[in-house]
Amino acid sequence: MEPEHVTLRDVAREAGVSYATASRALNGSDRTVRKENADRVRAAADRLGYAPDLSAQAIARGSSSTVALVVNDIDDPYFSSIAAGVTEAAQEAGLIVTMAIADRSPGLELQIVRTLRGHRPRAVIIAGTRTTGSDTHTALTDELSAYQESGGRVALISQPELPFTTLSIDNYGGARRLATALAGAGYRRFAIVHAGDDIRTSADRRQGFTDGLHAAGLALDAADQIVTDFTRAGGFQAAATIASRRPEAVFAVNDVMAIGLMSGLRDAGLTPGADIAVAGFDDIAAAVDVLPPLTTVRVPLHDLGRQALELALSGSAPTHVDIPVELVLRESTPKT
Amino acid sequence: MEPEHVTLRDVAREAGVSYATASRALNGSDRTVRKENADRVRAAADRLGYAPDLSAQAIARGSSSTVALVVNDIDDPYFSSIAAGVTEAAQEAGLIVTMAIADRSPGLELQIVRTLRGHRPRAVIIAGTRTTGSDTHTALTDELSAYQESGGRVALISQPELPFTTLSIDNYGGARRLATALAGAGYRRFAIVHAGDDIRTSADRRQGFTDGLHAAGLALDAADQIVTDFTRAGGFQAAATIASRRPEAVFAVNDVMAIGLMSGLRDAGLTPGADIAVAGFDDIAAAVDVLPPLTTVRVPLHDLGRQALELALSGSAPTHVDIPVELVLRESTPKT
DNA sequence: GGGGGCAGGGAATACGTTTTCCGGTAACTG
DNA sequence: CAGTTACCGGAAAACGTATTCCCTGCCCCC
Incomplete structure (x- = not known):
């Protein structure tokens, strides 16, 4: 009924050799095995479905x-692109990915890392939303340090304040250049839709954008800085406030928020790109399929995932890599 | 330098008990251990970061x-939604997900299943694009049968021709109802953008749609059935042909294709929803954010993932579950 | 006070591999 | 032809944990 797992012993018996020999024949060992025996073992393994x-x-x-x-x-397309890159690189290296979802909760993230450590993975890649200053912060650091000291590799994405190999997206610079470009295009009255400053990525992008505006001699009223969730739903909800403030241009700190915002604005009777300019950040795939196509800052998410894994596997000392971003102007922010 | 992994033995020594006791204290065993010892063990484990x-x-x-x-x-949002559902359910059950990406290649899929089997997972969930009649087809069946007979659970998504627990999306029925609805809305000249019939999902949806048209007394010219890739790029490329044929309405067999098609049509100077109606299938999140919002058939992808895992873990005999779908009419197919 | 039960600790074994060590045979070298 | 290799097979140890089995000591009951 339940044929217990076929084991190396079974293969060896079937092939008429010791299981040491079977082991050597079936996977790359430095020891060589006579061709005839090797063939017999492989045949037996095939036959038994080992x-x-x-x-x-x-x-x-x-x-x-x-x-x-x-x-x-x-x-979320941001994370799924990263995951695709990580997985692709992992499979090329003959490794299997174990994935866990932290659901934007630092506590859960910590618990996950604890569990995952039990797998003794070759590397752990964390693409989370590091929230600054939480108490789980140091606990996570401890956990990862312990892991690293016992030979594991760690790579983080956009969490430069932790003492591990980190790939930092140029959130500040990208947002700042975006602000400069929009100011150059003639926009004067702005709003920004962002998440709480405890989310580093959001805080950096907001800061970069406002700094860029300042450099262009523009300021941003507190009422025009709308804090909401870091999700599409957050952007959608912010639309009501934006519609009442009527800025000329809105920067949402990521594309999913920007896309949610555009839908919300339309529901409020405003046409993005005509009545109000909208820009996002990340350049997720959908950015080019919404109407008007979304001005944004391209982050090479797929490559980022790849690089994170490669960097971790390379085993170099903890290092920081800057991931450059690229301004992508599309019709959601027409020249005025 | 490299503190080798702290093992149960270390914890036991630190706590002054045998490692049998430590083992019993640290995980649920049927054997009880004196509270004082249990506490000592847990304290030691904590101290050592075991x-x-x-x-x-x-x-x-x-x-x-x-x-x-x-x-x-x-x-692809179709798969990432399913993956989210699977992972969510897995984490609730205290299980860890190992994910592999088959890149739409049956050969790779087979190889992956072989490797994954080595992990002796409690269950394997496959959300692939089963291609009918390939030679890897039977090899995969054999592999999964062997796995199942040694106690593993299998659940497949939309591959009803294999002898395993399967969750079947009502691709045929959904597409057929969509055709009926569009015909009822007054459209007469149609086109279909689909993938090769070796991809079951595409074939079923295409068949359902054309059958629906037939039932409404409409027919589809061979030249209006455009075969392309099962991706956004495929849909985008099909736009050129569609633009030259100028049907009143196009059904793309999934949403990412439909969205690519809409972008392509716009590039060709046609406005989706006004010059030409477009419908898709799946109701991915982006369907509501494109303009005009996409008429589609909703598939509960997240739930589908959940159910797949739960069904697999339940360990019931191989069974087939039908996943109902729901017609969602939006502005991409206005009443004529 | 003696016997039976039972709680709980520890030694040892099992799990399925890899790998070290040992031994034997055949093929070279001088 | 003797001695040294090179090659290769098998026995056994090791990895870190769960679990079976045995043993001790205590409590309870008659």
Whole structure:
């Protein structure tokens, strides 16, 4: 009924050799095995449908063949692009990805890292929304340090305040250049839709944008800085306030918020791109399919995921890599 | 320098008990251990930063705490929504998800399933694009059968021709009802943008749609059935042909294709919803953010992922579950 | 006070691999 | 032809945990 797992022993018996020989024949060992025996073993393995137990391999070899990935929300294109890059690179390296979703909760993130550590992954990649100053902050640092000291690799995405290898998106610079460009295009009265400053990414982008405006001699009223959720729904909700303030241009600190905002504005009777300019950040795939196409700042998310894994696997000392971004002007911010 | 992993033995020594006792104290065992000892063990574990080696646990217990998930492209909202549902349910069950990306290649999918089997996951969920009649088809069936017979659970999404637990989206019925609705709205000349019939999902939706048209007394010229890739790019490319044929309404067999098509049409000087109606299938999040909002057929992707995992874990005999879909008429197909 | 039960601790074994060590055979070298 | 390699097979240890089995000591009951 339940044919217990076919094990290396079974293969060896079937092939008429010791299981040491079988082991050597089936995976790359430095020891060579006579061709005839090797063939017999492989044939037996095929016949029996043998698949090596990766847990047993991991424990015997002392290192597993997995990498751990923590994201906030796999259904958000920002994270799914990163995940795609990480997974792609992992598969090329013959590694398997274990993925966990932190649901934007630092507590959950910490708990996840704890659990994942039990897998003894070769590397752990965290693409979270680091919130500054929380108490779980140091707990996470401790956990990752312990992991790193026992030989694990860590790479973080956009959390430069932690003492690990980090890939930093140029959030500040990108937002600042965006502000400069919009001011140059003739816009004068702005609003910004952002999340709480405890979310680093949001805070940096907001700061970059306002600094860019200042440099152009423009200021931003507090009432025109609308704080909401870091999601599409957040952007959508902000539309009501924006509609009542009627700025000439709005910067939403990421594309999903910007897209939600555009839908919300339309519901309020305003046409994005005509009545009001809208810009976002990230250049997710959907940015080019909304109408009007969204002005944004391109972040090479897919590559970012790739690089994060490659950097982690390379095993270099903790380092910081700056990921350049690129301004992408589209019709949502027409020249005035 | 490299403090080797702290193991159960270390914890036991630190706590002054045998490691059998430590093992019993740290995870739920049927055996009870004196409270004083249990506390000492837990304290020691905390102090040393002990995390149980899940591989070792898996091999000792004979069952791991992971589930395997295979998707075609995590960066596609269809799959990322499913993945979100699967992962959510897995985390609630205390399980960890290992994810692999098959990149729409049956061969790769097979290879992945082989590798994943080595993890001895509690369940494997496959959300692929089953292509009918390929030679890897039976190889995959064999592989999954072997896995299932050794105690594993399998759940597939929309691949009803395989002898495993399957969640079938009502692709045919949804597309057929869509056709009926569009015909009822007054459209007469149609086109379909679809993928090759080797992709079951595409074939079923195409068939449902044309059958629906037939029932309404309408027919579809072969030249109005455009075959292209099952992706946004595929839809985009199809726009040129559509623009030259100028049907009144186009059905793209999924939303990402429909959205690509809309962008392509616009580039060709046609306004979707005004010059030409467009409908898709899936109701991905972006469907409501494009302009005009996309008429589509809603598939509860997130729930689908959840159910797939729950069904697999429940361990019932292989069964087929029908996932109902819902027509969602939006402005991309205005009443004529 | 003696016997039976039971709670709980520890030694040892099992899990499925890899890898070290040992031994034997065949092929070279001088 | 003897001695040294090179090659290769097998026995056994190791990895970190769960679990079985045994043993001790205590409590309870008659």
